[in-house]
Amino acid sequence: GRMAREAALWLLLLFSAHLLLRRASAIDRGQFPPPTSFLFGTSTSAYQIEGGYLEGKKGLSNWDVYTHKQGTIEDGSNGDIAADHYHRYMEDIELMHSLGVNSYRFSIAWTRILPRGRFGHVNPDGVAFYNAIINALLHKGIQPFVTIFHYDIPHELEERYGGWLSPEIQKDFGYFAEVCFKMFGDRVKFWVTMNQPNLLAKFAYMNGWFPPGHCSKPYGNCAFGNSSIEPYIVGHNMILSHANAVSIYRNNYQETQGGYIGIAVAARWYEPLRNTTVDQLAVERAISFNVPWFLDPIILGDYPAEMRKILGPTLPEFTLKQKKKLHATKLDFIGLNHYSTWYLKDCIFSSCEMDPMDGDARALSLAERDGVPIGKQVNIRLLNTNSCY
């Protein structure tokens, strides 16, 4: 916890020094619209910062169980304490205030509010914790921007029906979202239903990196899973869960609470490695398997044609009723988390090793073309340890 905090401060200092050195070309607040119409923020996720994993009558999450299982995390570390935000949130809010930000995106730990999902009670200690954060933020003039789901689900849902693999989760997600609207919606005006579900479906069910650690060859060597089908089943249940939450908000809360609801997706971008038709088509495919995988159904009511063409019946279908629901819910805003752009090489007509990050798009992403990097190199070590996936 302390180390993460010091690393964050160190980064901040570094950034400030960088600005001082480059004063002439530095970006400043004045170049952006006024704070009344433009939010500048910081962002976190519950499991990565809170700690206090058994405090406040919290239930066990999929991450608690996964990181405690011998062999899943190389160095044996876990989020039991993390950045100790559970105890130090006031200090953290002071830090944000000192930065001059006017918004803060954070996620709500499902297991603090509903330790056993919809199979148990609403936990007053969990509600009190987020009430304290929301009230302190508003007191400092910082808009709470709340992510309802950022990868952590009650372990009980994993045990009962296999978590995101089951359509049952749509009910649980709707129930959780509704409790959030009911408890916090009088003060929270910005809701993100899910953070990067398009990345999570791959990390958890294609590559086996995130809980529940499912995968199959050639993507990885896991005890359970099927990398060819599970990511798409999970994605389908996530899309319908999202629609469920939006529909509940639209029908019962938005009019009286006057807030906005959207989703945040991981938005990789691609440039063709070579100026050839095959690489250009590979780019179309890889893009489809990223953002449109989720946003096409949510906005247009069905998956992209490029995905259907490759996956056929492996890609689930939406019923007419579900399409209608998707069509009726729409979005108030779209959140894009962008890390980097890659050169992309076709792997259908050329022989190459497919990149798991590109899923079934049958392509390989590369950081360089003829030895020249696509952009400035970021610090990989920091990216791996401190990034906010």
Ligand SMILES: *[C@@H]1O[C@H](CO)[C@@H](O)[C@H](O)[C@H]1NC(C)=O
């Ligand atoms: C994954 O599921 C597909 C479709 O049911 C099946 O053909 C394939 O053999 C499965 N792969 C593994 C590794 O179980």
Ligand SMILES: *[C@@H]1O[C@H](CO)[C@@H](O)[C@H](O)[C@H]1NC(C)=O
């Ligand atoms: C790609 O190739 C086309 C046709 O050969 C050419 O007109 C175009 O300028 C090329 N683009 C780049 C970026 O090299």
